[in-house]
Amino acid sequence: MPLPAFTLHRPRSAADAIALLDEDCLAYSGGTELLMAMRMGLIRPTALVDLKRIDELNTITLGADRLLIGAGASHDRVAGDALVAEHAALLATAERLVGNARVRAQGSIGGNICFAEPRSDVATVLVALDATVLLQSASSRRSVPATEFFLGPYWTAREPGELLTAISIPLPAPAGVYLKFQTVERPTVAVAAVALPEGGYRIVVGAVGDLPVSADYAQLTAVDAADLAARVEPVSDLTGSERYKRHVTEVFVRRAVAALAGGR
Amino acid sequence: MTTSEHLNVTAEINGVNVTESVETRATLAQFLREQLGLTGTKLSCEMQVCGVCSVLVDGEPVSACTYLAADVDGRRVETVEGLANPGGLHPLQQSFVDNFALQCGFCTPGFLMMATALLRRNPDPSEEDVKEYLDGNICRCTGYEPIVHAVLDAARTMRGAT
Numbered sequence: 001m002p003l004p005a006f007t008l009h010r011p012r013s014a015a016d017a018i019a020l021l022d023e024d025c026l027a028y029s030g031g032t033e034l035l036m037a038m039r040m041g042l043i044r045p046t047a048l049v050d051l052k053r054i055d056e057l058n059t060i061t062l063g064a065d066r067l068l069i070g071a072g073a074s075h076d077r078v079a080g081d082a083l084v085a086e087h088a089a090l091l092a093t094a095e096r097l098v099g100n101a102r103v104r105a106q107g108s109i110g111g112n113i114c115f116a117e118p119r120s121d122v123a124t125v126l127v128a129l130d131a132t133v134l135l136q137s138a139s140s141r142r143s144v145p146a147t148e149f150f151l152g153p154y155w156t157a158r159e160p161g162e163l164l165t166a167i168s169i170p171l172p173a174p175a176g177v178y179l180k181f182q183t184v185e186r187p188t189v190a191v192a193a194v195a196l197p198e199g200g201y202r203i204v205v206g207a208v209g210d211l212p213v214s215a216d217y218a219q220l221t222a223v224d225a226a227d228l229a230a231r232v233e234p235v236s237d238l239t240g241s242e243r244y245k246r247h248v249t250e251v252f253v254r255r256a257v258a259a260l261a262g263g264r
Numbered sequence: 265m266t267t268s269e270h271l272n273v274t275a276e277i278n279g280v281n282v283t284e285s286v287e288t289r290a291t292l293a294q295f296l297r298e299q300l301g302l303t304g305t306k307l308s309c310e311m312q313v314c315g316v317c318s319v320l321v322d323g324e325p326v327s328a329c330t331y332l333a334a335d336v337d338g339r340r341v342e343t344v345e346g347l348a349n350p351g352g353l354h355p356l357q358q359s360f361v362d363n364f365a366l367q368c369g370f371c372t373p374g375f376l377m378m379a380t381a382l383l384r385r386n387p388d389p390s391e392e393d394v395k396e397y398l399d400g401n402i403c404r405c406t407g408y409e410p411i412v413h414a415v416l417d418a419a420r421t422m423r424g425a426t
């Protein structure tokens with residue numbers, strides 16, 4: 001199936017890209033989501049803006065108290081980056097497990113969260129790490145916590161004129177374990193279990209429902225896997241019924257907690 | 265910066281510099297197959313799942329079914345046609361033959377390109393590494409064991425081991 005026609009823009013700076021963006025003119029990096037949605041007729045932009053030629057979107061830098069990951073960085077790039085490995089190892093772990101080798105080379109971390117496909121490894125981990133996303137339009141810059149960025153399936157707080165420039169992870173980032181159950185291209189259930197730097201623990205259950213479900217606990221023994229499994233809202237599909245997915249959720253929460261308690 | 269329906273793409277394709285006017289909406293697979301006649305790159309699922317369209321852009325594997333031809337402008341593209349040299353088959357290709365790692369051969373170009381990418385980043389992969397890296401490629405004929413063995417064998421040959 002051929003793609004519908006569109007105009008292509010290839011700016012070299014974020015500012016030039018932002019000046020172009022609106023409801024009909026969409027940014028893309030890997031195109032792993034956008035081109036497929038266009039081919040299926042689900043999204044019909046009149047113009048596209050290639051972000052791959054904008055160097056400033058592809059940097060990973062360490063600030064005084066945060067790690068900044070450019071929106072255009074590929075999954076592979078993030079997974080293999082030394083700063084990410086040192087300061088946000090959980091993200092590197094999850095990025096290594098995304099999709100297949102082509103999706104990891106082609107797809108960007110920014111495209112993953114802007115598309116907001118619910119079965120996302122990235123979203124699950126960003127919620128666990130208290131990440132914020134940096135959005136920039138012609139007239140404003142704002143920083144939105146991951147928990148407020150994801151509004152529903154394929155729906156985020158980003159306005160059409162806004163470019164996601166970077167993902168910001170406050171340091172020290174929580175450390176912990178990331179477990180997922182996956183039988184097809186995308187995860188069925190993803191669980192991040194982390195020890196929070198200020199004390200206590202956080203469990204994030206992602207991919208299984210419309211939005212990641214996050215809960216903090218003073219002690220690991222207080223984690224109630226059955227309660228978390230009751231709180232997610234799985235969608236029945238080819239990878240399992242709602243009941244099955246709740247069961248898998250409970251099992252994976254228990255495994256993640258056990259792994260975290262065991263110091264892995 | 266702005267172009268409409270067509271744009272000029274200059275790319276190094278299997279070591280040869282090519283400049284062509286391509287439709288903005290053309291995929292890399294269409295460009296390679298229909299415009300350049302490089303039909304070694306196949307198309308099947310067009311959903312980035314089966315891997316028969318795998319090619320390398322600046323050394324990185326991409327799904328040519330879901331990648332714009334325009335995006336290779338200024339870049340280096342490697343397809344299965346570039347693997348063999350006049351002296352003979354590439355060690356990976358020879359190893360696929362020796363290990364009976366193909367039947368109909370439709371999936372083979374994709375597996376070869378993914379294996380090329382893998383062995384460049386990891387010349388000495390474990391069996392697990394091979395399985396993991398190739399799990400985005402589907403073969404309907406041979407089963408996967410001979411393919412995995414072919415890649416491991418080729419890796420040994422390419423490292424110069426016996």
Ligand SMILES: Cc1cc2nc3c(=O)[nH]c(=O)nc-3n(C[C@H](O)[C@H](O)[C@H](O)COP(=O)(O)OP(=O)(O)OC[C@H]3O[C@@H](n4cnc5c(N)ncnc54)[C@H](O)[C@@H]3O)c2cc1C
Nearest residue numbers: 028029030031032033034099107108111112114120121164
């Ligand atoms: C076969 C397959 C398997 C996959 N498996 C997994 C998996 O296991 N886990 C997982 O988490 N994900 C998975 N994914 C999703 C994958 O991670 C995303 O497709 C990819 O990261 C999207 O990045 P992209 O650069 O290709 O996005 P694009 O397709 O280029 O863009 C996606 C959307 O985001 C917008 N956009 C992109 N960048 C920006 C920006 N900087 N600012 C504003 N808007 C922007 C675009 O307008 C578009 O609407 C899979 C995808 C495929 C196709």
Ligand code: FES
Nearest residue numbers: 308310312315329
């Ligand atoms: S045709 Fe591209 S992955 Fe199947």
Ligand code: FES
Nearest residue numbers: 367369403404405
């Ligand atoms: S040899 Fe026929 S699909 Fe793999």
